[in-house]
Amino acid sequence: MIGVSMRKAIWLVVAMVLVAGGAVQALQPASESQRESRWSNNAGFVDRLEVRPVPKNALCGQWWQMLRDLGWAEVDVVKADAIIYRESRCIPTSHNPADPSRIGKWKGSMGLFQINLFWLQKTSAYPQGFLQMHGVAQKPTDLFDPVVNARAAQTIITYNRGIGGCGWTAWRGC
Numbered sequence: 001m002i003g004v005s006m007r008k009a010i011w012l013v014v015a016m017v018l019v020a021g022g023a024v025q026a027l028q029p030a031s032e033s034q035r036e037s038r039w040s041n042n043a044g045f046v047d048r049l050e051v052r053p054v055p056k057n058a059l060c061g062q063w064w065q066m067l068r069d070l071g072w073a074e075v076d077v078v079k080a081d082a083i084i085y086r087e088s089r090c091i092p093t094s095h096n097p098a099d100p101s102r103i104g105k106w107k108g109s110m111g112l113f114q115i116n117l118f119w120l121q122k123t124s125a126y127p128q129g130f131l132q133m134h135g136v137a138q139k140p141t142d143l144f145d146p147v148v149n150a151r152a153a154q155t156i157i158t159y160n161r162g163i164g165g166c167g168w169t170a171w172r173g174c
Contacts, residue, residue: 059085070150083171087114092146106140111149
């Protein structure tokens with residue numbers, strides 16, 4: 001009887017350590033939407049607290065949780081799903097060199113949201129570049145990182161809403 005109680009006590013301590021360390025999620029089988037989680041640690045924000053289901057009709061469902069973790073409103077996640085699919089077919093390393101903006105050897109639009117290099121160019125209004133001044137990206141290849149790309153899109157959306165737009169003007173999504 002004492003052996004059983006001791007075993008329960010050990011399991012209780014182990015469970016408390018796992019909960020305190022945020023590792024309980026690792027003990028649960030991962031769903032498809034949870035498997036891609038590299039952004040939580042690389043981006044330097046707290047591991048997700050709530051995992052919500054991704055609709056079966058999502059086009060780029062693998063990116064929904066990342067957007068949610070970055071603080072996107074659910075209505076914007078739904079819109080972003082369509083935009084990401086249209087722009088990059090859900091591929092974070094997509095590059096469209098046909099767009100006219102150029103920085104060094106890079107030209108065009110990059111990443112999930114196909115952020116145009118215009119947003120990194122130095123202008124009179126943004127002498128270091130819009131995304132640089134907002135601390136989002138420094139160079140074109142940063143936009144291949146899905147977290148950086150989503151933050152860049154979020155920054156552009158916030159800017160557009162601040163000047164009276166719907167937020168999605170850059171993607172003709174209003």
